[in-house]
Amino acid sequence: MLRFGVEEEFMLVDPHRLVPVSLAGEIRDRLSVREELAPQIGGEFLAAQLEYATTIQTGVAAAGTELLAFRTALGDAARELAVIPLAGGTPFDVDGAAAIVPTERYQHIASEFGEMLVDHQVNGLHVHVEVVDPDARVRALNGTRDWLPFLLAITGDSPFWHGRDTGFESWRNVILRRMPTAGCPPVFDDAADYRRRTQLLVDMGALIDLGSIAWAARLSERFPTVEVRVFDAQLSVDDSVMAAALTRAIVDTSAQGAAGSCAPAELVDAALWEAGRRGADARLPDPLSGTMSTVWALADGLVEWIRPSLEASGDLELVIDGLERIRLEGTGAARQRERHRDSGAIGLRGLYREGCDGRERRAPTPLSMPFAEVAGLMSSPFPPTARQGSVAS
Incomplete structure (x- = not known):
């Protein structure tokens, strides 16, 4: 069972206009007095943004307990x-343009962004999965890339921008496409090939360092993890936990050498655009057959492909139930649209608050362990935050 960690980004917004407000430092100071929270809270590129990274986990239940405890404290x-x-x-x-945290690195990045800085106000969910062997880690990245469009299709959660409906399930995906590295990662031969080709990007000047790689999935340059970054930040802990369970099983199955299609980059990139545009209504390439498929047919095939890993981790029921819930209730983007359609910005305000009000969990799960006990469960050779200093959120 592979170990993993989850990073969630949050943006503080004004309750009236729902625009970002630069109070993340004040919030972080208030939360950091709690010993169980302080080591896991990080600042981000934007002064309105902060991040929580779980401790390293083997079970998604414990990760969910941590995320819920932090969201409650944040709320x-x-x-x-x-x-x-x-x-x-x-x-x-x-x-x-958003206010940025005035570190030397972030100011350098801001100068490189130019006018892109105006629009770079985005939150992501990142899932790190530990794969110790370097070549197996690259194999896992190669196998995971084909599933990135599906993962985005079921987790799109950014339909609004400038107070208007963009028509996209994930407008964040559109914003990030302007980065020097974005979307689908290439296929790499092995760990040496990954190191050589990514370093060339830094040497060119397109990236300031390897931590600013913005592909929807990448390798950590500091820790032995595959980091899947395709997800928008999720309205609910339930959705974040399901994304983590799916990610771990896909990485695990790919690392073991299970065959996929290794689709051409242009096909995966176009599929990422489609997934960001249409969400669960998109037609996407099936990594197992190479044919076009509906999202929910892909879901059925994926569950069967990763079933041994899901059964080994005890996550099979959670994933099946989570996919069915999204199929019936809609993605986060769909739920935002529904709330806005029913009651405008007031409805969105309530929906955002619900995500951090401590009353999460719509179905019984074994997430009853006290937070302090969960936080002390794991010791590890790689730090739990796995922060790269990236702004490609």
Whole structure:
């Protein structure tokens, strides 16, 4: 059973216009007095943004408990400052260029972004899966890339931008496509090939360092993990946990050499655009057959492909139930649209608050372990935060 960690990004927004507000430092100071939270909270590129990284886990139940505990604490702190924590891919509206955290690295990145900085106000969910052997790690990345469009299709959660419906399930995916490295990662021969080709990108000047690689999946340059970054930040812990369970099983199955199609990069990239545009209604290439398929037919095939890994980890029922819930209730983007259609910005405000109000979990799961006990479960040779300093959120 592969170990993993989950990183969730949150943006603080004004409760009236739902635009970002630069209070992440104040929120972080309030939360960092709690010993069980402080080591896992990180700042981000934007002054309105902060990140929580779980400790290293072997079970998704414990990861879910951590995420829920942090969201509850974040919701309480945000109420004290009269702001709302947004767990979604983009804010409903923005006020020009965002304020950035004034570190030397981030100021350098901001100067490279130019006018792109105005739009780079996005939240992501990142899942790190440990694969110790370097060549197996590359094999896992190659196998995972073909499933990235499907993973985006069921987790799109950024339909609004500048106060308007973009028509996309994931507008964050559109924003990120302007980065020097974005979308589908290439296929690599082995770990040496990955190191050589990614270093060339830095040597060219397209990247300031390997931590700014913005592919939807990449290898960590500091820790022995495959990092899947295709996901928008998720409205609910349930959706984040399901994304983590799916990711671990896909990485595990791919690392063991299970065959996939290794689709051409242009096909995967176009499929990522389609998934970001149409979500669960997209038609996408099936990595197992090479034919075009509906998202829910892909879901059935994927579950069978990764079933041995899901059964070994005990995640099979969670994944099946989670996929069925999304099929019936819709993605985060669909739920945002429904709430906005019913009650406008007031409805969105309530939906965002619900994601951090401590009442998550719609079905019984074994997430009853006290947070402090969960946080002390794992010791590890690689740090739990696995922060790369990247702005490709």
